[in-house]
Amino acid sequence: MKRGVLLVNLGSPDSPEPKDVKKYLGEFLMDERVIDIPYAARALLVRGIILKTRPKASAAAYKKIWWEEGSPLIVISERLQNKIQKQVDIPVGLAMRYGSMTIEKGLQELVDKGVEEVLLFPLYPQFAMATTETILVKAEELRDMHFPNLKLESVPAFYNKADYIEVLSNSIKLHLEGKNQEHLLFSYHGVPERHIRKSDITKSHCKIDRSCCATPSKAHEFCYRHQCLEVTRLVAEKLQLGEGTYSTSFQSRLGFDPWLQPYTDRTIERLGKEGVKNMAIVTPAFVSDCLETLEEIAMEGQEIFHEMGGNDFTTIPCLNDDDDFVNLLSNWITQWHKK
Ligand SMILES: C=CC1=C(C)c2cc3[nH]c(cc4nc(cc5[nH]c(cc1n2)c(C)c5CCC(=O)O)C(CCC(=O)O)=C4C)c(C)c3C=C
Ligand SMILES: [Fe+2]
Numbered sequence: 001m002k003r004g005v006l007l008v009n010l011g012s013p014d015s016p017e018p019k020d021v022k023k024y025l026g027e028f029l030m031d032e033r034v035i036d037i038p039y040a041a042r043a044l045l046v047r048g049i050i051l052k053t054r055p056k057a058s059a060a061a062y063k064k065i066w067w068e069e070g071s072p073l074i075v076i077s078e079r080l081q082n083k084i085q086k087q088v089d090i091p092v093g094l095a096m097r098y099g100s101m102t103i104e105k106g107l108q109e110l111v112d113k114g115v116e117e118v119l120l121f122p123l124y125p126q127f128a129m130a131t132t133e134t135i136l137v138k139a140e141e142l143r144d145m146h147f148p149n150l151k152l153e154s155v156p157a158f159y160n161k162a163d164y165i166e167v168l169s170n171s172i173k174l175h176l177e178g179k180n181q182e183h184l185l186f187s188y189h190g191v192p193e194r195h196i197r198k199s200d201i202t203k204s205h206c207k208i209d210r211s212c213c214a215t216p217s218k219a220h221e222f223c224y225r226h227q228c229l230e231v232t233r234l235v236a237e238k239l240q241l242g243e244g245t246y247s248t249s250f251q252s253r254l255g256f257d258p259w260l261q262p263y264t265d266r267t268i269e270r271l272g273k274e275g276v277k278n279m280a281i282v283t284p285a286f287v288s289d290c291l292e293t294l295e296e297i298a299m300e301g302q303e304i305f306h307e308m309g310g311n312d313f314t315t316i317p318c319l320n321d322d323d324d325f326v327n328l329l330s331n332w333i334t335q336w337h338k339k
């Protein structure tokens with residue numbers, strides 16, 4: 001069987017104009033795995049409330065980070081794809097879960113190259129229903145509708161793979177050289193707490209308390225919170241970070257439901273108030289820099305820190321198309337191809 005790979009990331013609007021942002025947010029937020037409430041309530045919330053105001057504000061934020069070549073997330077994902085393609089012998093496609101670079105087009109391009117078996121590669125280190133799961137479900141739906149003979153496999157969450165932790169830790173170390181930060185904050189994209197309970201395959205383990213994510217359980221294969229806390233723990237171990245010099249928080253909450261805590265903006269505020277003058281922040285839920293890292297963290301986060309009296313605020317870039325990350329993903333793809 002001829003094999004190929006489809007890298008899949010989240011997606012971005014076609015442009016930072018409010019009409020394109022509205023179209024993109026409409027598709028994204030109407031996904032039942034992102035806003036997981038019944039269809040009628042979701043439509044009312046998204047089309048009746050969120051899309052009336054958010055596109056203008058989001059478009060203004062996108063304008064601040066947009067590159068000449070396009071959305072950073074898309075441009076970086078394309079660079080990653082091109083570099084991986086140079087290292088592996090099978091076709092490597094790229095698609096986005098939302099927006100114009102659809103998974104359907106990505107699968108079609110691979111099929112046109114004669115591919116009969118596709119390795120779906122969600123570009124997320126941690127599993128979440130709003131990211132990995134929605135990609136896999138969408139790809140299966142498309143296969144059943146348009147490509148009935150195509151075989152699909154997928155790469156599981158890679159948050160705890162030793163070689164990934166090594167590449168991430170080395171990148172953090174490199175970007176912190178000579179920085180002397182007092183605190184390193186690991187900020188992950190948040191999700192509503194309800195998502196964690198829904199993904200708990202044991203239906204009883206996840207209590208979102210101090211101990212559940214540290215107590216071994218089958219639930220952890222699909223527990224976003226456990227997987228984020230593990231990345232922090234493993235990197236801290238590798239870099240020998242001292243107790244109290246690092247912590248974990250969750251960013252980008254939307255709406256009024258409780259999301260995973262502590263929240264990043266409040267944590268930055270607290271650190272500044274406590275007298276921390278020099279902090280750094282890393283965002284390991286994202287493999288590519290995007291709106292949430294370039295604007296929410298590097299711009300807004302920095303502003304909060306300075307307002308609270310902080311001085312140096314270092315934002316560590318995502319792994320993007322760094323050579324070590326390219327080598328890592330290419331190795332995994334080659335291993336799969338040879339199996
Ligand atoms: C209920 C809403 C949302 C959930 C749940 C959610 C989960 C989630 N998202 C990412 C990664 C990204 N999200 C990005 C932008 C973004 N996310 C939401 C909402 C939810 N995300 C919104 C409304 C937006 C758009 C921007 C805004 O209006 O604030 C991005 C950036 C995209 C870009 O174009 O740069 C990424 C990446 C993860 C990993 C995740 C769950 C783990
Ligand atoms: Fe998001």
Ligand SMILES: [Fe+2]
Binds near residue numbers: 205206209213225
């Ligand atoms: Fe847990």
